[in-house]
Amino acid sequence: MSKSNRSKDDEARMxxxxxxVNLDRSMKSGLSFKKSSSGSFKGESQEKRPLVVCFGEMxxxxxxxxxxxxxxxSPAFKKAPGGAPANVAVGISRLGGSSAFIGKVGEDEFGFMxxxxxxxxxxxxxxxxxxxxxRTALAFVTLRDxxxxxxxxxxxxxxxMLLRESELDANLIxxxxxxxxxxxxxxxxPCKSAHLAAxxxxxxxxxxxxxxxxxxxxxxxxxxxxxxTIMSIWNQADLIKIxxxxxxxxxxxxxxxxxxxxxxxxxxxxxxxxVVTEGSNGCRYYTKEFKGxxxxxxxxxxxxxxxxxxxxxxxxNSLAADLNLYKNEEKLREALLxxxxxxxxxxxxxxxxxxxxxxxxxxxILPKANA
Numbered sequence: 001m002s003k004s005n006r007s008k009d010d011e012a013r014m015x016x017x018x019x020x021v022n023l024d025r026s027m028k029s030g031l032s033f034k035k036s037s038s039g040s041f042k043g044e045s046q047e048k049r050p051l052v053v054c055f056g057e058m059x060x061x062x063x064x065x066x067x068x069x070x071x072x073x074s075p076a077f078k079k080a081p082g083g084a085p086a087n088v089a090v091g092i093s094r095l096g097g098s099s100a101f102i103g104k105v106g107e108d109e110f111g112f113m114x115x116x117x118x119x120x121x122x123x124x125x126x127x128x129x130x131x132x133x134x135r136t137a138l139a140f141v142t143l144r145d146x147x148x149x150x151x152x153x154x155x156x157x158x159x160x161m162l163l164r165e166s167e168l169d170a171n172l173i174x175x176x177x178x179x180x181x182x183x184x185x186x187x188x189x190p191c192k193s194a195h196l197a198a199x200x201x202x203x204x205x206x207x208x209x210x211x212x213x214x215x216x217x218x219x220x221x222x223x224x225x226x227x228x229t230i231m232s233i234w235n236q237a238d239l240i241k242i243x244x245x246x247x248x249x250x251x252x253x254x255x256x257x258x259x260x261x262x263x264x265x266x267x268x269x270x271x272x273x274x275v276v277t278e279g280s281n282g283c284r285y286y287t288k289e290f291k292g293x294x295x296x297x298x299x300x301x302x303x304x305x306x307x308x309x310x311x312x313x314x315x316x317n318s319l320a321a322d323l324n325l326y327k328n329e330e331k332l333r334e335a336l337l338x339x340x341x342x343x344x345x346x347x348x349x350x351x352x353x354x355x356x357x358x359x360x361x362x363x364x365i366l367p368k369a370n371a
Contacts, residue, residue: 051176137153184216309346342357
């Protein structure tokens with residue numbers, strides 16, 4: 001949305017430093033769906049779907065147009081919206097679920113673009129705030145030959161770091177059946193206090209708390225600070241998604257494939273579900289009653305950016321449709337296979353949000369996983 005296209009009402013709302021975004025949602029009404037094994041409803045309009053509220057950062061990823069080169073060697077970059085919590089919100093909506101995003105961007109062209117992308121994807125952005133004194137965060141991403149990434153961030157500070165507790169939309173948080181967050185919003189004040197306050201509101205309102213640490217060490221003052229801060233809210237989560245690399249980091253170098261390590265050092269009594277993602281190999285799951293592994297969906301990886309977020313969007317969309325999903329191992333395995341397929345599709349394109357799949361795309365690829 002360029003400045004020339006904004007109405008006088010829009011300009012009036014921008015007169016303060018920070019303000020809520022009032023974007024009309026394009027909702028499809030009168031749909032007649034019933035719930036499928038993937039967790040999506042076939043028989044209710046999207047407005048009636050349990051709401052997943054995602055809290056944290058939204059930014060612009062600049063991804064090289066070719067793989068296997070350094071940032072300085074890249075001939076060009078593809079601009080793509082990103083930020084893990086925002087990716088999850090869009091992923092859920094694209095699968096047919098109901099989601100909202102809470103966070104802050106700059107009052108700049110990138111910030112307006114990101115707000116418009118949420119609107120285009122039917123994500124409730126009423127909890128989004130703008131800051132005229134800080135820019136929208138940027139991240140340049142290096143793609144190795146295997147599609148894995150290295151990051152260089154521009155946020156000194158960026159707008160997402162400056163969200164204040166007073167700017168939270170408490171009523172939106174209270175509507176959440178699931179409240180999802182990462183750890184990047186815990187790095188700096190005032191966003192850290194806003195994050196903790198939002199978690200407290202969600203918990204008191206009965207929301208399921210969903211946590212993906214999404215470790216990005218270059219953003220932290222030190223590895224020790226990252227480890228301590230990430231673990232400081234660990235025992236409050238009902239659902240945690242973690243990668244093998246994050247297990248090694250958080251446990252001080254232990255074997256991420258050892259179930260005893262996971263159960264003794266990372267599983268806690270309040271957890272309903274702990275999921276360990278293993279990239280193309282699938283995932284492992286742990287509940288109070290059972291544990292197991294679900295196979296991955298094999299594809300040719302182009303860019304792994306957003307794969308974990310697509311996975312989280314897939315499992316949270318299923319959980320929103322059935323909040324007791326983690327109690328039934330057969331249903332949980334179906335939902336995790338669906339989530340694996342979400343992640344697999346995402347790595348076949350560059351960028352995060354542009355590559356997030358629709359439910360139809362996931363259902364088309366699932367037979368390959370069962371073959």
